[in-house]
Amino acid sequence: DPTLAEHNKPYRRLPQLALTGEHTLYGPLESIWLSDFTRFERQTSSSIENITGDRLHLAPALTLPIKKAWGFVEPRMRLYQTQYSLSGVETLPSREPSRTLVGASLDSGLYFQRELNIGHQSIQQTLEPRIFYNHIPYKDQSDLPDFDTGELTFGYESLFRENRLTGYDRIGDENKLALGVTSRFLNQDNGRELLRLRAAQAYYFSDRKV
Numbered sequence: 001d002p003t004l005a006e007h008n009k010p011y012r013r014l015p016q017l018a019l020t021g022e023h024t025l026y027g028p029l030e031s032i033w034l035s036d037f038t039r040f041e042r043q044t045s046s047s048i049e050n051i052t053g054d055r056l057h058l059a060p061a062l063t064l065p066i067k068k069a070w071g072f073v074e075p076r077m078r079l080y081q082t083q084y085s086l087s088g089v090e091t092l093p094s095r096e097p098s099r100t101l102v103g104a105s106l107d108s109g110l111y112f113q114r115e116l117n118i119g120h121q122s123i124q125q126t127l128e129p130r131i132f133y134n135h136i137p138y139k140d141q142s143d144l145p146d147f148d149t150g151e152l153t154f155g156y157e158s159l160f161r162e163n164r165l166t167g168y169d170r171i172g173d174e175n176k177l178a179l180g181v182t183s184r185f186l187n188q189d190n191g192r193e194l195l196r197l198r199a200a201q202a203y204y205f206s207d208r209k210v
Contacts, residue, residue: 006044007044011040011042011052012040013038013040014039014041015038016036016039017036017038018034018036018037019033019035020033020034020035025062028064028065029062029063029064030063030065031060031061031063032060032061032062032063034058034059034060034061035056036168037054037055037056038054039053039055040052040053040054040055040147050088051087051088051091051145052086053084053085053087053088053145054084054086055082055083055084055147055169056082056084057082058081058082059080059168060079061076061077061079062076063075063076064076070111071110071111073106073108074106074107074108075104075106076104076107076162078102078103078105078162080103080171082098082100082144082169083098084096084144084145086145089145092145094143097144099139099144099171101137101139101171102137103134103136103137103163103171104134105134105135106131106133107130107131107132107160108131108132109128109129110128110129111126111127111128112126112128113126115188116185121189122187122189123185123187123188123194124186125183125184125185126184127181127182128182128183129179129180130178130182130200131177131178131179132159132177132178132180133177134162134174134175134176135175136162136163136171136174136175137173138173138210139210141169141170141171144169145169146170147169148166148168148169149165149166149167149169150167151164151165152164152165152166156182156198156200159202160178164208165210170210171210172210173208173209173210174208175204175205175206176202176205177202178200178201178203179200179201179202180198180200181198181199183198184196184197
C-alpha cells in the first residue's frame with residue numbers, strides 16, 4: 001500500500017523460526033517450551049524509523065494440570081526471556097537490550113450437565129463456570145523495540161490469557177481475576193452444538209502500565 005506512512009509499514013520476517021513442545025516431568029508435572037527467533041527487516045528513508053535486527057524469545061513454563069470429568073485446575077509459572085541484537089538504534093539506549101520477567105497463573109473450572117426435552121428433541125445442557133487468576137509484574141520496556149506488538153481483539157477468551165498483548169516485544173503487566181461461565185446446548189443424537197452462551201467479568205487489582 002503506497003499510501004502507508006513509513007512508520008506504519010510492516011516488518012519482514014527474514015526468517016522466523018519457532019519451536020514449541022510439552023514434556024511430562026513427573027506425575028502430572030509438565031514442562032512447556034516456547035521459543036522464537038525472528039530477524040526483522042524494513043527499509044525506510046529515515047534511519048530513526050528503521051530499527052531492525054534479531055530477537056530471541058524464550059518462554060518456558062512449569063505447569064501442574066489436574067483434569068477430571070468434573071473439572072480442572074492448572075497452576076502455571078512462566079519465565080519470559082527476550083534478547084535483541086539491533087541496528088539503527090539511534091532512538092534506543094542499547095544495541096543489545098534484554099528483558100526478564102516471571103509470571104504466574106491459576107486456571108480452574110467445573111463441568112455440570114443436565115438433560116432437557118424440547119419438543120421431540122433431546123438436549124444436553126452444560127454449565128461451565130471458570131476462574132482465572134494471572135499475575136505478571138510491571139517492568140519498564142521502553143528501551144525495547146516494537147516490531148510486532150498489538151492488542152488482542154477483545155472477547156471471552158482474551159480474558160483468560162497469560163499475556164494480554166500479541167507478539168513478544170511487550171509483556172503486559174497484570175494482576176487480574178477473571179470470572180466466566182459458559183452454557184452449551186447439545187443435540188444428544190449427534191452431539192452437534194446448537195447454542196453457546198458465555199459471560200465473563202475481569203477484576204484488576206492494580207492499573208496496567210505497559
